[in-house]
Amino acid sequence: MALHVSWAFVFGILGNIVSFLVSLAPLPTFYQIYKKRTSEGYQSIPYVVSLFSAMLWIYYALLKKDAMLLITINTFCVFIQTFYIVVYFYYGPKKEKLVTLKLILLFNVFGFGAIFFSTFFLKNPLIRLQILGYICMGFALCVFVAPLGILRKVIKTKSVEYMPFTLSVFLTLGAVMWFFYGLLLKDMNIAVPNVLGFIFGILQMILYAIYKNYPKKMVEDPKLQLSAQQVVVDVVKLGSTTVCLEVNAVGPNPNNGEGTDEAQNIKTNNTTDASNEV
Helix, strand or coil, X not given: CCCCXXXXXXXXXXXXXXXXXHHCCCHHHHHHHHHHXXXXXXXXXXXXXXXXXXXXXXXXXXXXXXXXXXXXXXXXXHHHHHHHHHHHHHHCCHHHHHHHXXXXXXXXXXXXXXXXXXXXXXXXXXXXXHHHHHHHHHHHHHHHHCCHHHHHHHHHHCCCCCCCHHHHHHHHXXXXXXXXXXXXXXXXXXXXXXXXXXXXXXXXXHHHHXXXXXXXXXXXXXXXXXXXXXXXXXXXXXXXXXXXXXXXXXXXXXXXXXXXXXXXXXXXXXXXXXXXXX
């Protein structure tokens, strides 16, 4: 089916462009993981959930048959999120690898498999599409509710350090584009969740405008705590010999100098004995 030039097509293309840029936002994070050769301090669940969401929307678009622009962007999302997960899994500690594997099995294997087999074999294609649309819409609404934690943190700390303004703008623009795309296609499963996304995006930008000039506070960052704990663990891993040497070099002498005098006396005696032998 040839794509005809229409407003739905225009908004779909713009939505693809914005969503493409948003999908590339985690690249600096994974560059840091590559440089440090560890993913400790980061979580894999956002990327596993994003992969699950993209898989759902591809399945929905294939059944709908007139939403090619949903397929294009979500195919790219499947590729980029898979790349993120592979990098995370490669550099992750053993414990985090196990958690990531469990998440993949929960969402992308059993979760998606259950949705697929419970809907694909329904005889009525309209009912099948309707049920799948409700599932996609419900999951998208849950994803858009996620920024509530960031909004709460901004209000509590009066700091916008953990809410990048550029990302908020792009997420809001994406919500607008996909809302009009769904509205023009008369598909409320696409349009409705993006209303919530638009509202939360506007709230983020309002909070940024309110708190951007507030003096910065010392906000406790769990990543910094994790780094500090890692340094302590690495020092312990040096071995008991090294630690004992450092303690002896820095710690006070319990003999109040007597040990030093004895050592000097032994050295003097040894020198005298050597002279007599000569």
